[in-house]
Amino acid sequence: MADEIEKEPIGLHNLKPAPGSRRPRKRVGRGEGSGLGKTSGRGQKGAGSRSGAKDRARFEGGQMPIHMRMRKLRGPHMKKSMPFEMFRTSxxxxxxxxxxxxxxxxxxxxxxxxxxxxxxxxxxxxxKILAKGEITKPLTVHAHKFSASAKAAIEAAGGTAVTIES
Known part of the structure; x- marks a missing residue:
């Protein structure tokens, strides 16, 4: 019988989640025998045991949150400002x-x-070819970019600077 089920093509009528991937929801406050009775897993006293407790992510217990403590620097020109790394060209x-x-x-x-x-x-x-140092040999240099002085140095030595389009 198990072979018949495996041979049946997969369809909406026989889809099931993987075993153990779905757990029943936690029913709190349903008696001591459930393991989550009386205080319902909230502990005895304190802000976390009360209704309306701030249990959201990033809550720091009333301390000034980090996003408010951090300095507000704007613009892509400063490395320590906002995260522009994904837009930075290199x-x-x-x-x-x-x-x-x-x-x-x-x-x-x-x-x-x-x-x-x-x-x-x-x-x-x-x-990118940069102009640090000297060049005396004539070379044919293929690169994506050249600094103006590097291009001039390569051509002065009798070589050519070929820009690659990418």
Missing amino acids: TQGVNVQDLEARFEKGAEVTLDALKTAGLAKKADVPV
């Missing part, structure tokens, strides 16, 4: 001195080449 910087040290003259510097050289390891974060 890039991973690579300096021209690192390109000079790790790549040969006339090399094609792509995102994969930067990754293998250990410079731009994060795959999903755009790469």
Whole structure:
């Protein structure tokens, strides 16, 4: 008979919750034998035993709540202000001195080449070439962004700066 039930296709008429996932509701104040009689699980005295007790989340016993104690700073320009991290854009910087040290003259510097050289390891974060240091080798550099002085330094060394559209 159990095999017949298993073979029956699932439909609205035979859906049941998983065993143990649904518990009967707690019936308080229904006698001492129930385990929740007399004080109904509220304890003896105090604010929590009274009706209208503040048992909501974030209630701090009458103390000034944290959202009122915290300073009110607005705007995305301060890191300690409101949480704008989800809107913050980020890039991973690579300096021209690192390109000079790790790549040969006339090399094609792509995102994969930067990754293998250990410079731009994060795959999903755009790469920006920055102008710290000097570059003397002509390189063809592919990146998402270039600082103006980095682009000028690469082109002054005889290389080209190719912007990747992402």
